Amino acid sequence: MRAQAMNWLVLLAPSALGCAALVEFPDDPQLVTELAPAQPGDPSGADWTCLGSTQAPGAPAAALAHVRILACDALQGCAIPLVGLRGRVCGKLDVDCTNPLFTGVTDAGGALEFDVPTGRAGFDGYLELVSPSVPCNDSGSLGPASAQLCGLLPGCDERAPDERCQIAPYVRTLQFFNPPIAASLPQPLTLTIISSPALLALVRASGSDFDPGSGHVFVTARDCAGAPAAGVAYDMRQGAGQVVKMYMESGVLTRARSETDGTGMGGFSFVPPGFVDIAAYNSAGTRVGSVGVVAAPFTLTSTVLAPPGAFAD
Numbered sequence: 001m002r003a004q005a006m007n008w009l010v011l012l013a014p015s016a017l018g019c020a021a022l023v024e025f026p027d028d029p030q031l032v033t034e035l036a037p038a039q040p041g042d043p044s045g046a047d048w049t050c051l052g053s054t055q056a057p058g059a060p061a062a063a064l065a066h067v068r069i070l071a072c073d074a075l076q077g078c079a080i081p082l083v084g085l086r087g088r089v090c091g092k093l094d095v096d097c098t099n100p101l102f103t104g105v106t107d108a109g110g111a112l113e114f115d116v117p118t119g120r121a122g123f124d125g126y127l128e129l130v131s132p133s134v135p136c137n138d139s140g141s142l143g144p145a146s147a148q149l150c151g152l153l154p155g156c157d158e159r160a161p162d163e164r165c166q167i168a169p170y171v172r173t174l175q176f177f178n179p180p181i182a183a184s185l186p187q188p189l190t191l192t193i194i195s196s197p198a199l200l201a202l203v204r205a206s207g208s209d210f211d212p213g214s215g216h217v218f219v220t221a222r223d224c225a226g227a228p229a230a231g232v233a234y235d236m237r238q239g240a241g242q243v244v245k246m247y248m249e250s251g252v253l254t255r256a257r258s259e260t261d262g263t264g265m266g267g268f269s270f271v272p273p274g275f276v277d278i279a280a281y282n283s284a285g286t287r288v289g290s291v292g293v294v295a296a297p298f299t300l301t302s303t304v305l306a307p308p309g310a311f312a313d
Contacts, residue, residue, distance in 0.1 A: 044231025044283045050224035051288060051307050060118035060182040067181060068113045068188040071106050071129060075198055078190065081110030085170070085193075088128045089114050092176070095275070095294050097128055111188060122180025126294070129173045129193060133166040141169045145197035152200075152212050171199050176293045176303040194300060202253075203269065211270055214242075215295035218267040221260050221280055221288075222306040228264030229306075231283035236268055238276045238295075244269045259283065271295040280305050 071085050072078035085106040090097035102114040106129075116123035134141045136150035137158045149167055150158040156165040173193045194202075203210045221232035236243055247257040248265040260266050268278075277292040288307045295301055 044229070046223040046229040046231055046282060047225040047227070048223060048282055048286070048288060048307065050310055051286065053308055058182075059120065060122055062183065063118060064115045065118050065123065065181045066113070066115050066184040068111055068185070069127060070188045070190050071110045071112065072190055072192045074192040074194040077192075078110070081108065082106060082131075082170070082193070083108055083110060085110075085112070085129050085131050087112045087114075089116060089125060090128060091125045094125070101125070116177075116181055118180075118182050122182035124177060124180040126174050126176045127191070129170075129175075129191065131168045131170040133168050135161045136165045136167045137161055142167070142195075143197050145200055148200060149196060152210065167196060170195050172296070172299040174294060174296070174299060174301040176291075176301065178291060178304050178306075196298075199300070212298045213273075214269070215271040215273060215297060215299045215301060216267065216269045217271050217276060217278070217293060217295055217301045217303075218265065219278055219280075219291070219302070220304045221264040221266070222304055222310060224307060224310045226306070226310055228260075228262060229282070229288075230260055230262045230264065232260045232264065232266070232288070233258060233281045234260075234266045234268075235279045235281070236271070236276055238274070239268075239270070239272045242270050242272065271301075273297055278305065 069087070070078060071082040073080065073082060083106055087102075087104050087106065088097050088100040089102040090100055094100075101116065104112055104114060106112050112127075112129075116125070136142065136153055136156060137146050139146045142149055147158065150156050150161075150165060153165055153167065156162075158165060170193050173191070175191055199216070200210050217236075219234055221229040221234075223229040234245065236245070244255065245268050246253040246255050246266065247260050248263045249257045249261050253267065273296050274294070275292055276295050277290055279290040280288050282288050289305050291303055291305045293301050293303050
């Protein structure tokens with residue numbers, strides 16, 4: 001694993017991104033490969049005793065599962081519901097969501113409800129959330145960053161705004177469901193999304209230029225007991241030399257750290273569009289899992305990664 005030499009501090013508390021997981025799901029065991037024998041006594045305190053387990057998940061009991069998602073602002077929390085966000089549920093391999101399984105709009109409480117097909121092993125697709133676009137010089141929606149956002153849009157003249165000056169107040173969000181949803185969820189899940197001005201500020205706080213053509217991917221590691229896992233290092237094969245990797249430390253994201261803290265959270269910015277796969281290694285250097293997701297321009301993708309056998313009764 002490569003050490004990060006530069007210190008990139010992003011002023012974003014774990015709670016602002018859903019307490020280390022935008023939506024808390026463990027990884028799909030079928031996506032985890034090349035596992036080594038369990039390493040007892042991990043110094044990070046994480047539980048890896050399920051590594052190497054051959055226990056297979058049970059088949060779904062019903063053909064459909066019901067899901068309720070509550071959308072919240074990453075910085076303001078759920079006190080003010082995010083109404084009118086457009087949501088689509090898409091199959092994992094449907095990168096452009098050309099054949100959505102569900103389309104809808106968040107209601108007055110900021111909630112979105114839908115059913116997903118469980119298939120043989122559960123639904124492992126994703127939820128896309130987008131907000132209706134506004135003119136980039138709309139300071140009421142975008143605040144002081146409106147002028148900077150206009151500057152990111154090719155061909156936009158903010159003095160005479162046209163369709164080239166439209167931007168979404170909230171960053172497009174893709175939440176990949178891991179493990180696959182195999183049964184109706186008894187409680188709503190909270191998905192926190194970040195505003196376009198906030199994402200711009202976070203990237204520029206690092207001293208980096210904002211690239212609207214690249215994506216951002218966040219991953220939360222969970223151990224065999226389902227707890228956020230410290231001491232986990234992530235690796236992404238795609239975009240070598242371009243991708244910026246960071247981990248949470250004391251409530252901020254930093255390039256100086258080389259593994260997760262107690263939140264289990266890490267991420268990648270400046271990710272090239274397309275499918276990317278992320279591998280995870282514990283503090284002993286043992287590969288504990290991998291997961292594949294989609295990255296897209298000006299989009300935040302999130303998922304959770306855990307080994308097979310995690311959460312087994």
